[in-house]
Amino acid sequence: MMNAALAAVGLSGRYHLLPTPAEALAARLAEVRAEFAGVNVTVPHKRRIVPLLDELDPVAAAIGAANTIVNREGRLVGHNTDADGFYWALEREGLCSGEALVLGAGGAARAVVHALVTRGWLVGVYNRTLARAQSLVEEVGGWLVVPQKLEKAVRRTPLLVNATSVGLDDPQASPLPPGVLPDSGGVVDLVYRPLETRLLREARAAGLATQDGLAMLLGQGVRAFELWTGRPAPVAVMERALREGGS
Numbered sequence: 001m002m003n004a005a006l007a008a009v010g011l012s013g014r015y016h017l018l019p020t021p022a023e024a025l026a027a028r029l030a031e032v033r034a035e036f037a038g039v040n041v042t043v044p045h046k047r048r049i050v051p052l053l054d055e056l057d058p059v060a061a062a063i064g065a066a067n068t069i070v071n072r073e074g075r076l077v078g079h080n081t082d083a084d085g086f087y088w089a090l091e092r093e094g095l096c097s098g099e100a101l102v103l104g105a106g107g108a109a110r111a112v113v114h115a116l117v118t119r120g121w122l123v124g125v126y127n128r129t130l131a132r133a134q135s136l137v138e139e140v141g142g143w144l145v146v147p148q149k150l151e152k153a154v155r156r157t158p159l160l161v162n163a164t165s166v167g168l169d170d171p172q173a174s175p176l177p178p179g180v181l182p183d184s185g186g187v188v189d190l191v192y193r194p195l196e197t198r199l200l201r202e203a204r205a206a207g208l209a210t211q212d213g214l215a216m217l218l219g220q221g222v223r224a225f226e227l228w229t230g231r232p233a234p235v236a237v238m239e240r241a242l243r244e245g246g247s
């Protein structure tokens, strides 16, 4: 997606993988400071990178995680484009209802909840480990949905967002109890491997609107590209590259 975008706007840079174990993060950042315009940071480093950066933008600071770093003349500035990227995709696909239930309390859920509550949405948060959901609600916003209230909350919500990793690499796993889906509205799954998760399959069969994980992946990439290059992102080119299998 990024290499297709760079080529499309006539920039000669390249985007490539820098596999980095946790103990090598600081050394990697020194390399980034000297040689790169910017990098993305992904699982499991989005939170642990924060104290190693020179500066954080307000969104990354509020979420407590960064996925995009911009090298501003040797100062490494952390951004979180997952939040804006998620909302960009939601607006693009016409799924803005003002109310949502978010499943999960990891880095992706924190970005999603931040994106929604800062835009005035009412957001319920449910997570397998209650204490993590509690911290998310206290630090980012929304309200806690306890296990006994999950089924009712799912049925009533106009927008359900799966921000857990359930379904990742397992097309048969669902984050919801069997037979439980929203009565109407939409379902977003952030999982993008596979694209067709069980949750989305069942939601579509029930007549609900659906959005797959590539929509947010595209959105966060568009924002990151614009931060690094200062140019409008070639969205159609990036989307085509993503849907054709590269990222």
Ligand code: NAP
Residues within 6 Å of the ligand: 043, 082, 103, 104, 105, 106, 107, 108, 109, 127, 128, 129, 132, 163, 164, 165, 166, 168, 175, 190, 191, 192, 213, 214, 215, 216, 217, 218, 220
């Ligand atoms: P994370 O920080 O590791 O959080 C994982 C979340 O999934 C936690 O809430 C965890 O609950 C929950 N979970 C894991 N296994 C579970 C199970 N068997 N049953 C119930 N809950 C379970 O991961 P993350 O960075 O937030 O990513 C979450 C998902 O979003 C991943 O699939 C990732 O690929 C996807 N993602 C997509 C995009 C995109 O652009 N589309 C961007 C970011 C992330 P506990 O707290 O109880 O462990």
